[in-house]
Amino acid sequence: MDTIKIIIAGVGGQGIILASDLLSDAAMNAGYDVKKSEVHGMSQRGGDVVSHIVIGKKVYSPLISFNEADFIVSFEKIEALRNIDYIKDDGTMIINNMQILPLPVASGSMDYPKNSIEEIKKIVKKTFIINAEEEAKKLGNIKVMNIVILGFLSKHIKVIERKYWDKTLKEKLPQKIFDINYKAFEKGYTLE
Amino acid sequence: MKELLSGNEAVARGAFEGGVHFACAYPGTPSTEILENMSKYIEVKSQWSVNEKTALETALGASFGGMRALVAMKHVGLNVASDPLFSAGYIGAKGGLVIVSADDPGMHSSQNEQDNRNYARAAKIPMLEPSDSQEAKEFTKIAFAISEEFDTPVLLRLTTRISHSKSIVELKEREMVPIKGYEKDIKKNLILPAHARLLHKKVEERFKKLKELSNDFKYNYIEYNDKKVGIITSGISYQYAKEAMPDASFLKISLTWPLPDLLIKEFAKNVDVIYIVEENDPFLETEIKSMGIDVTGKELIPIVGELNPYIVKVSLGVLKPYTPKNIEVKAPPRPPALCPGCPHTSVFYVINKNRLIATGDIGCYTLGALPPLNAMDTCVDMGASITNAIGLEYALKKNDDKRKIVAVIGDSTFYHSGITGLIDMIYNGSKATVIILDNSITAMTGHQDNPGTGKTLMGEETQKVDIENVVKGLGVKNVKVVDTYDLEEVDRTIKEESKKDELSVIIARRPCMLIPEMKKKKFDKYQVDETKCTGCQMCVKLGCPAISFDKTEKKAKIDYDLCVGCSLCFQVCKFNAINKI
Numbered sequence: 001m002d003t004i005k006i007i008i009a010g011v012g013g014q015g016i017i018l019a020s021d022l023l024s025d026a027a028m029n030a031g032y033d034v035k036k037s038e039v040h041g042m043s044q045r046g047g048d049v050v051s052h053i054v055i056g057k058k059v060y061s062p063l064i065s066f067n068e069a070d071f072i073v074s075f076e077k078i079e080a081l082r083n084i085d086y087i088k089d090d091g092t093m094i095i096n097n098m099q100i101l102p103l104p105v106a107s108g109s110m111d112y113p114k115n116s117i118e119e120i121k122k123i124v125k126k127t128f129i130i131n132a133e134e135e136a137k138k139l140g141n142i143k144v145m146n147i148v149i150l151g152f153l154s155k156h157i158k159v160i161e162r163k164y165w166d167k168t169l170k171e172k173l174p175q176k177i178f179d180i181n182y183k184a185f186e187k188g189y190t191l192e
Numbered sequence: 193m194k195e196l197l198s199g200n201e202a203v204a205r206g207a208f209e210g211g212v213h214f215a216c217a218y219p220g221t222p223s224t225e226i227l228e229n230m231s232k233y234i235e236v237k238s239q240w241s242v243n244e245k246t247a248l249e250t251a252l253g254a255s256f257g258g259m260r261a262l263v264a265m266k267h268v269g270l271n272v273a274s275d276p277l278f279s280a281g282y283i284g285a286k287g288g289l290v291i292v293s294a295d296d297p298g299m300h301s302s303q304n305e306q307d308n309r310n311y312a313r314a315a316k317i318p319m320l321e322p323s324d325s326q327e328a329k330e331f332t333k334i335a336f337a338i339s340e341e342f343d344t345p346v347l348l349r350l351t352t353r354i355s356h357s358k359s360i361v362e363l364k365e366r367e368m369v370p371i372k373g374y375e376k377d378i379k380k381n382l383i384l385p386a387h388a389r390l391l392h393k394k395v396e397e398r399f400k401k402l403k404e405l406s407n408d409f410k411y412n413y414i415e416y417n418d419k420k421v422g423i424i425t426s427g428i429s430y431q432y433a434k435e436a437m438p439d440a441s442f443l444k445i446s447l448t449w450p451l452p453d454l455l456i457k458e459f460a461k462n463v464d465v466i467y468i469v470e471e472n473d474p475f476l477e478t479e480i481k482s483m484g485i486d487v488t489g490k491e492l493i494p495i496v497g498e499l500n501p502y503i504v505k506v507s508l509g510v511l512k513p514y515t516p517k518n519i520e521v522k523a524p525p526r527p528p529a530l531c532p533g534c535p536h537t538s539v540f541y542v543i544n545k546n547r548l549i550a551t552g553d554i555g556c557y558t559l560g561a562l563p564p565l566n567a568m569d570t571c572v573d574m575g576a577s578i579t580n581a582i583g584l585e586y587a588l589k590k591n592d593d594k595r596k597i598v599a600v601i602g603d604s605t606f607y608h609s610g611i612t613g614l615i616d617m618i619y620n621g622s623k624a625t626v627i628i629l630d631n632s633i634t635a636m637t638g639h640q641d642n643p644g645t646g647k648t649l650m651g652e653e654t655q656k657v658d659i660e661n662v663v664k665g666l667g668v669k670n671v672k673v674v675d676t677y678d679l680e681e682v683d684r685t686i687k688e689e690s691k692k693d694e695l696s697v698i699i700a701r702r703p704c705m706l707i708p709e710m711k712k713k714k715f716d717k718y719q720v721d722e723t724k725c726t727g728c729q730m731c732v733k734l735g736c737p738a739i740s741f742d743k744t745e746k747k748a749k750i751d752y753d754l755c756v757g758c759s760l761c762f763q764v765c766k767f768n769a770i771n772k773i
Contacts, residue, residue, distance in 0.1 A: 011526065021358070024196050028360055034196065035324070037357035039222075039300045046737050047528040060434040062357040065502035066514040082523040085516055102526040106740035107564060107732050113521040123517055 003056030004159065005064045009083045010075030011100045012049050015146030019073075020051035022150060022168055023157075027055040030164040035062035046103070048079055055159070073153050075132075075146065076100050081116045084123065092156060093120060093127040096149055128152070135187050144184035151188020162189075197361045199354035202325040203264070203292060204229035205361065206332025211369030212236055213259035213287070216247045218608065219637035220266030221301040222355040223294035227264055228640075231649045235366065240640055240649045243574070243608040244269035248276045248291065252345075255287040256381055258372025260336050264292040267308050272574065272609070274311070277345075281315040282383055282391040284343035284398075287372055288336035291317075294350040297471045298498030303554070303573070305497075307473035312347050312449035316395050318402050319347040319449040321427040325359040327411070331446065333367075338405070342398055349448070351471065353428045353498070399450060407454045411446035414459055422463030424456065424476055424487070429499055433469040436505040451479055460485045467492065467508060471499045530559050532738040533715075533756035535631050535676040535702035539600070540567035541734055541760070542683045548598050548690060551584060553577035553610075555602040556636045557629050564735045568600065575609025577601045581624040582617055596690040597624045603659065604634035604642040611662060617695055618667055625689045625696045628659055629676075631704040639707055663697045670696035677702060679763040705756055715757030716772045720748050724769035731761040731770065 006023065010016045020036055027034040038051040052064045066085045073094045074080035080095045087093060095117060104110040113119075121127045130152055136145035154165050165185070173181050197205060203226050207215060215238045217227040230238040241247035244265040251263035265273060270293045280289065293311070296302040312319035320335055322328040328350065335346040379387050406412060421440040425433045430444050443459040445451065460466060468477045468489035477489035492507045493499070505511035530537055540560035543550050544567040552558060552568035553576060561568035570580055581599040588595060601610045606628050614626065634640040641647040643657035663671050670692060674685050682700065689696035703710050727746035731739050738754035739761060741747075750761065750770070762770045 021196075024358060028194065028196055033360065035357055035359045036196075037353055039352060039356055046526070046531065048526045059359075060431040061501045062353065062359070062431070063500045065500065065505070078523040081519070081521060084519060085514070101740055102524050103529050103735070103737060104524050104527070106737065107735075108729075108741035108743045110524040113523065116521050116523075119519050119521045123519055 003054050003059060004071075004157065005069045006053045006055070006071040006073065006153075006157075007064060007069045007083055007086055008051045008053070008073045008075070009079040010049055011079065012046055014049070014075045015143065016049045016051055016075060019146040019150045020053055022172060023153070024053055025172055026154070026160050026164045026168040027053075029167050030160045032159070033057060033059045035059045037062035048082060050083065071153065071156065073149060075149060077116050078102075078113055080120055081113065084120060087124055091124065091126070093124040094149070094153060094156075095120070095127065095129050096132045096145070097129050098133050130188075130191055132188065135191070136184060139180060139183055139187065141180055144181055147181045147184035148188040148191070151185035152191050153188075154185070155189055193363045194360050195363055196358045197325045197329070198225065198356055198358045199322065199325050199328040199350050200225035200294075200356070201229045202328035202361050203332050203348065203350070204233070205363065206329035207262045207290070207336075208233045208236060209329070209364050209366050210333035210336045211260055211367040212262050212336065213369075213371060214238075214251065214254040215262040215264070216241045216250050217264040218242065218244050218247055218269060219634055219640045220269050220294075221637055222296055222352040223264045223266045223269070223292065223350070224637045224640065225355070226292060226294075227649060230262070238649055240642065242643060244273040245276060248273040248280065251289060251291075252276060252280050252283070255285045255289040257287065257374040259287040260369055261287060262290045262292065262332075264294070266302065267293055267295040267306055268302060268304065268573065269293075270308055270311055277311065277317075278315050279383055280345045281317050282388055282395055283381055285339045285345050288339035289345040290332060290335040290339060290348055291345055292348045292350065294352070294355045296352050298352065300352055303571070305472055307471075307475060308347070308349055309448055309475045310473065312349075316399055317345050317347050317449070318342070318447065319349055321349045321446060321448045322354060323427050323430045323444070323446070324354070325357070325361045327446065328354060329361050331411070342402060342405070344398060344402070349427070351428055403450045403453065406447045406450050406452040409447045409452065411444075412452045412455055413444055414455065415442040415444070416462065417441045419462055420464045422459055422466045423469055424459065424466060424480065425469040426476065427471070429469045429471055429504070432499055432501045432504040435501045436508055436510055445476065448475070451476070453483060456480055456483065456485065469493055469499075469504055527562060528559060529562070529735060529737050530556065530565075531705055532736050532754045533705040533758040535700070535704065536560060536629050537565070537734055537736065537758075538676045538679050538682045538760055539627060539629060539686070539700050540565040541679070541764075542686050543567040543598060543600070545683070546687060546690075548686070549584070549595050551577045551580040551597060551599045553601040553605050555605055557600065557602055560600070562735075564733045574605050575601070575613050578610055578613035578626055579616060581626070582613075582620060582622050585622055585624050598686065598690060599624055599626045601626065601628055602635075603628060603630040603632060603644050606659065607643045607657065611666075614663070614668070614697070615666055622695050623693055625686070625698060627686070627698045627700055630659060630699050630701040632701070633704050633707050635704045635706070639704070659699055663699070668695055668697050670694055671699070672696070673699045673701055675702060676700045677758055677760065679760055705758075717750075717752060717755040717757045718759065718762055718770050719750055719752070719773050721769045721771060722747050724767050726767050726769070728767070730764045730766065734760055734764065736761065
């Protein structure tokens with residue numbers, strides 16, 4: 001393994017920062033060097049949010065270039081589309097089947113792409129679609145959607161063993177919300 | 193112990209470990225989290241200042257008293273603080289004084305991409321530039337030591353990618369540094385011309401010593417590899433260049449000012465060609481070329497925008513430009529917008545409806561400039577809304593232009609730089625209308641307390657600075673306070689006050705919907721009665737993210753989860769098609 005490059009994309013408020021923090025901590029706990037980068041500021045006000053995470057023996061740049069990402073995890077359908085140029089040829093795309101209308105679409109001046117997933121599948125062979133919102137609702141708290149997605153992703157990142165994920169969740173999540181988040185992670189981990 | 197820290201967290205940790213006694217800042221992306229994290233260390237007195245100038249002067253005061261002091265700001269904040277910066281360069285530092293400037297190449301959340309390495313050169317102050325979080329922590333500690341040893345303030349320059357990227361940091365214990373105490377020393381601390389002439393000589397002597405330090409500094413180092421290509425770089429650019437040309441030889445510069453001239457000359461002798469990889473200005477390039485060394489920099493590396501590994505690789509010719517993937521569907525843009533229930537929305541709706549000229553300012557509310565509100569004409573810098581209005585008003589009058597001007601400024605920006613402008617308005621007889629958008633928090637940077645909230649950074653209660661009292665105390669006769677959820681009142685007040693042939697101040701008040709007290713409150717949500725909706729889109733013109741318009745059905749829709757029940761859409765609907773759930 002040289003490095004593993006992961007992009008987590010979505011919309012402000014979806015819990016992307018926490019998910020990418022937990023992923024980075026799990027990688028560190030597993031003994032790897034890790035860097036992650038995202039930009040806060042204007043993007044908090046309903047804009048798109050992207051987090052880059054690079055894991056390896058030695059990591060230089062926290063930013064990922066076009067055609068380099070091993071994984072793109074998109075919390076919202078069209079955010080996968082926005083970042084598609086970053087996926088490498090045999091990369092894996094994980095898309096949460098959720099739709100959040102950008103303002104130009106909501107106001108009726110632009111259209112929300114209808115067949116984005118089909119188009120992505122034509123380019124990225126390994127594309128997984130998950131309904132994390134639904135699973136989180138079933139668990140009783142929509143907010144744990146990010147952890148469901150993280151659980152699903154964790155299964156695909158083979159270099160981080162499950163025990164490091166468990167350790168990270170225990171250390172980083174407040175006790176009050178640990179149980180439901182752990183269930184959410186487990187749910188994502190076992191999703192097909 | 194190891195921990196993943198952002199550059200900003202690492203600076204706070206470094207200051208803590210380095211025995212800092214006092215820290216202050218005015219919030220500004222990407223620097224804000226430095227002080228937010230500082231406040232977690234209860235051993236250190238940390239506080240929000242009213243602006244960057246007051247912050248640097250406060251920190252210098254602490255340094256006069258022999259304390260180690262840290263002051264943080266975004267790059268444009270250093271413009272505000274530049275007056276005391278240059279004086280501090282002469283005065284030096286009794287207690288270590290570290291000034292953090294977080295630059296924003298790429299302008300993720302800023303109005304320009306000025307390169308603050310230029311300030312180090314101009315103010316003759318040493319500058320350190322970390323390239324990851326571990327260095328951010330180390331360099332903060334080193335900066336205090338350099339500051340005290342060389343009797344100088346030290347600039348620590350971060351960029352957005354350093355401030356907001358996380359990497360692994362080894363934590364250490366706090367060093368216990370005694371406070372040196374205050375002693376009167378007017379030849380140093382009181383810079384009237386007679387003293388300053390002597391101090392300037394000392395500054396130049398200090399500069400020579402700092403140059404020696406730079407040549408011996410262990411974080412300015414050469415990594416010899418393939419000697420056909422040599423790269424000189426600093427900060428985050430080092431990481432990008434390492435990824436672009438891992439086999440090249442490197443001179444990594446961490447003490448960027450003054451530059452290690454001997455080290456640079458040695459490196460130049462041993463490699464065939466030199467590339468300079470740096471973000472924004474050709475700072476290293478200009479200096480190194482002036483030493484008579486042949487280097488290539490901005491000829492290849494872009495001067496505009498943020499760098500990344502891709503740009504560096506393509507610029508250096510080690511990668512072909514990327515051909516975008518062949519996909520027909522494109523993602524519509526997702527521009528930032530005022531939040532559902534934003535207390536500023538009604539003011540901008542009214543400004544737009546009444547076609548007023550609005551000189552704007554810096555904060556969340558700058559988003560009022562975007563469609564569909566389109567309610568801002570200018571945005572320059574903190575406080576400029578008020579002072580721009582003074583000059584523009586005069587120009588309109590001379591041109592017989594009858595349009596009315598409103599200056600729109602937020603509460604935190606008003607405290608920062610609006611009050612002096614308002615005094616200027618009064619003094620020079622302005623008849624414009626100032627609207628102070630008081631959402632009772634510094635919202636844009638992530639909800640920091642300010643003089644209007646009655647709370648300090650450390651969470652203590654403090655005296656509130658009341659905007660009405662300030663404005664009335666200055667002598668403004670027409671002062672109105674409106675609730676921004678009452679659209680009719682906002683509309684009437686702005687119309688009335690802007691028509692007056694006198695200066696008016698309208699305080700448009702309602703707390704930000706995102707502060708915890710407001711989030712806890714329950715409001716009745718609204719829905720669209722589709723049988724009554726005519727598709728006129730009046731509600732859509734509010735720009736509320738909860739409202740969408742279905743083009744095929746020609747009906748407005750309100751997203752139940754996003755609606756916070758501000759009722760503005762209910763108030764603008766002429767067909768009673770919006771009602772409480």
